[in-house]
Structure formats: structure tokens, C-alpha cells
């Protein structure tokens with residue numbers, strides 16, 4: 560079984576990420592060989608990175624900050640990641656970049672896929688996250704799911720209208736297929 564962590568990349572009140580999450584969990588519920596756990600950055604209120612030593616120099620998860628250590632343990636459990644990200648000023652949210660920056664070895668040699676949203680589907684945020692992931696020695700899979708103008712898919716209460724995300728289900732399943740392939744390949748390689 561591949562342990563896939565789904566990371567909610569935004570923490571603001573009324574965030575769209577928490578509305579996309581249940582749809583993702585529903586679409587991927589039957590995926591073979593994968594178990595999913597959602598990681599909410601609200602539950603890991605890490606300080607903005609200010610340590611004297613780079614996370615890449617920290618061994619065995621011995622990060623100075625307690626919350627970062629807890630975060631590192633969760634990231635260490637994973638075989639692959641699915642990151643849900645909005646686009647803030649044509650980039651990923653600072654809270655997500657900080658969560659990526661705060662640990663290092665725990666990301667290494669693992670696959671990552673992206674689900675994004677925004678006026679152009681959050682594509683610019685994802686294109687910035689790909690080199691970040693590469694520098695963390697991760698494998699960003701080719702397929703991403705970009706949801707354009709999610710606000711047009713919501714009702715007056717701010718919920719997604721029934722079935723509004725369904726046209727994106729096949730792209731999400733393609734993403735899961737790539738995550739499974741790379742997740743298994745890298746898990747085998749890590750275990751050697």
C-alpha cells in the first residue's frame with residue numbers, strides 16, 4: 560500500500576481547499592494500492608522558517624521546533640503527496656512554501672502531484688512548485704489537475720454545486736495513476 564498524504568495548501572477562513580478535499584477523497588476512494596490521509600496546515604502552525612541551520616543539514620528529524628518535528632514525522636510516513644494549492648499573486652501561498660521549506664530529508668525521493676485552482680486553474684502556482692519539489696529531491700508527476708475559476712462553480716452559500724467538479728474526475732484519476740507508478744517505483748528504490 561502506498562501512503563499518500565493530501566496536503567491542504569491554504570489556511571485562510573473560507574478557503575476553497577477544504578471544499579475541494581472531500582471531492583478528491585470521494586473520486587480517489589476506490590484507487591487500488593493507495594491509502595490517503597489529509598494533512599491540514601492549520602494543524603501544523605509552524606513558525607516562518609528562522610532556524611540557523613538548513614533543514615537539509617538536520618538528521619533523523621531532529622528539528623528544533625516541536626511543531627516542525629511533528630510535521631516532519633507525518634511527511635516521513637508518506638510514500639507520495641497530493642498537494643492542493645490555490646494561486647496567490649501568481650505563486651503558491653506562503654504557508655505552503657513555508658511547510659515545504661521547513662523540513663527536507665522527509666520529502667526526498669517521493670512523488671508529488673498537484674491539484675490547483677484559480678483564474679487560470681492555479682497553473683502559475685503549480686509551475687513554481689515543480690522546481691521547488693525538484694530541489695527537495697521529489698518527483699513531480701506530469702499530470703496536474705487545474706480547476707479554472709472555481710468561484711463560478713459555487714452556489715450562493717459558497718459550496719460547490721452538485722456535480723460541478725465531475726468534469727475533472729478523469730484528470731484526477733490520471734494524476735493518481737502517475738502517482739501510483741512513481742510512488743511504487745520510488746518506494747522500491749528507497750527500500751533497496
Ligand SMILES: Cc1cc2nc3c(=O)[nH]c(=O)nc-3n(C[C@H](O)[C@H](O)[C@H](O)COP(=O)(O)O)c2cc1C
Pocket residue numbers: 569570571573574575576577645646647648649650676677678679680681
Ligand atoms: C492574497 C491572494 C492573492 C490572490 N492572487 C490570485 C492570483 O494571482 N491568481 C488567481 O487566479 N487567483 C488569485 N486569488 C484568488 C484565489 O484564486 C481565490 O481566492 C481562491 O479561493 C484562494 O484559495 P483558498 O480559498 O484556498 O485560499 C488570490 C487570492 C488571495 C487571497
